[in-house]
Amino acid sequence: MTVSSAPGKVYLFGEHAVVYGEPAVPCAIERRARVTVEQRSDDRLRVQAEDLSIDGFTVEYGGQHDGRHDVNVPEPLISAAMGYVDGAIEQVHDVTGEDDVGFDVTIESDIPLGAGLGSSAAVVVAAIDAATRELGLTLETDELAERAYRTEHAVQEGQASRADTFCSATGGAVRVEGDDCQPIEAPELPFVIGFDGGAGETGELVAGVRALREEYSFAADTVAAIGDVVRRGETALQAGNLEEVGRLMNFNHGLLSALGVSARDLETMVWAARDAGAYGAKLTGAGGGGCIVALDPTPETETALRFTPGCEDAFRAELAEEGVKRLA
Numbered sequence: 001m002t003v004s005s006a007p008g009k010v011y012l013f014g015e016h017a018v019v020y021g022e023p024a025v026p027c028a029i030e031r032r033a034r035v036t037v038e039q040r041s042d043d044r045l046r047v048q049a050e051d052l053s054i055d056g057f058t059v060e061y062g063g064q065h066d067g068r069h070d071v072n073v074p075e076p077l078i079s080a081a082m083g084y085v086d087g088a089i090e091q092v093h094d095v096t097g098e099d100d101v102g103f104d105v106t107i108e109s110d111i112p113l114g115a116g117l118g119s120s121a122a123v124v125v126a127a128i129d130a131a132t133r134e135l136g137l138t139l140e141t142d143e144l145a146e147r148a149y150r151t152e153h154a155v156q157e158g159q160a161s162r163a164d165t166f167c168s169a170t171g172g173a174v175r176v177e178g179d180d181c182q183p184i185e186a187p188e189l190p191f192v193i194g195f196d197g198g199a200g201e202t203g204e205l206v207a208g209v210r211a212l213r214e215e216y217s218f219a220a221d222t223v224a225a226i227g228d229v230v231r232r233g234e235t236a237l238q239a240g241n242l243e244e245v246g247r248l249m250n251f252n253h254g255l256l257s258a259l260g261v262s263a264r265d266l267e268t269m270v271w272a273a274r275d276a277g278a279y280g281a282k283l284t285g286a287g288g289g290g291c292i293v294a295l296d297p298t299p300e301t302e303t304a305l306r307f308t309p310g311c312e313d314a315f316r317a318e319l320a321e322e323g324v325k326r327l328a
């Protein structure tokens with residue numbers, strides 16, 4: 001039995017634009033997905049996802065489409081989850097050359113699903129790491145991140161950046177631009193997260209931005225403007241100037257809004273955070289619903305979010321210095 005965990009993340013700057021080669025700065029947070037893997041004596045894959053719904057569910061299959069599950073979970077949720085786990089195991093088969101081994105996989109996670117905190121990347125990174133180690137191979141972090149990226153790329157139908165997977169594998173604050181991925185130094189960042197209880201479909205939201213970009217040159221300019229905001233944001237980060245970082249987060253949010261990936265609850269939470277005195281606030285990840293991230297060293301933003309209609313949960317998030325953790 002082998003166990004690995006990997007963290008989720010927030011985007012300080014640059015989601016969506018990073019898909020088109022602009023830089024982005026995601027930061028790993030201490031909310032993790034933990035994946036336990038045990039090799040089977042046959043070639044089947046059995047996946048138990050404890051947190052995928054209130055009840056959790058189990059699915060066992062030999063091929064991609066003969067899934068059997070033991071509780072009543074909507075089919076699209078199951079196929080989405082199986083896409084990531086399937087893809088991760090495919091990478092494991094490929095990198096180890098052992099393509100006929102089966103696994104029992106158990107996923108436990110405290111990262112809300114589809115909420116912009118990178119649950120998919122965390123699950124994929126932890127699954128690839130645990131399953132390769134179960135077969136006696138420990139991947140270097142860069143190789144692990146690359147394999148996880150290929151999985152997300154395939155599931156999101158060719159529309160993914162390396163940002164989430166590199167950040168989850170490496171931990172800390174990182175900078176990603178195309179295939180150039182680097183850890184960066186960052187000052188202490190007082191993250192506060194607001195969660196509306198909902199989710200957005202990453203693939204669909206990315207496709208929406210792509211379509212806008214193709215239709216309107218000013219949408220393409222908006223994506224490029226996000227890149228400019230990120231570059232200024234990096235300078236502010238290096239200087240430890242949180243006021244400027246916050247202002248640029250606000251600007252970044254406005255541009256994401258223009259690209260159609262915000263939502264009413266996200267706007268309400270962003271404004272609640274700003275009114276409470278946060279340095280800045282923006283949606284994080286694909287959008288459409290899910291989470292916002294604000295910077296506030298005082299308790300004001302968290303308290304305000306708790307009383308904001310449409311906000312289901314508000315919490316602080318610590319930077320996760322460590323990416324993948326090998327637990328057993």
Ligand SMILES: Nc1ncnc2c1ncn2[C@@H]1O[C@H](COP(=O)(O)OP(=O)(O)O)[C@@H](O)[C@H]1O
Nearest residue numbers: 049080081109113114115116117118119120202
């Ligand atoms: N705990 C989990 N168990 C099984 N699958 C998970 C789990 N967490 C995330 N996933 C997979 O990741 C998908 C969500 O990924 P995505 O839409 O990219 O949103 P995000 O990465 O922002 O959470 C889920 O639909 C599911 O397929």
Ligand SMILES: C[C@@](O)(CCOP(=O)(O)O)CC(=O)O
Nearest residue numbers: 015016116118160161285286
């Ligand atoms: C929108 C995007 O930039 C980030 C998606 O993040 P998340 O899966 O919503 O946590 C897509 C990507 O970078 O692959």
Ligand SMILES: [Mg+2]
Nearest residue numbers: 118119120121
């Ligand atoms: Mg994701």
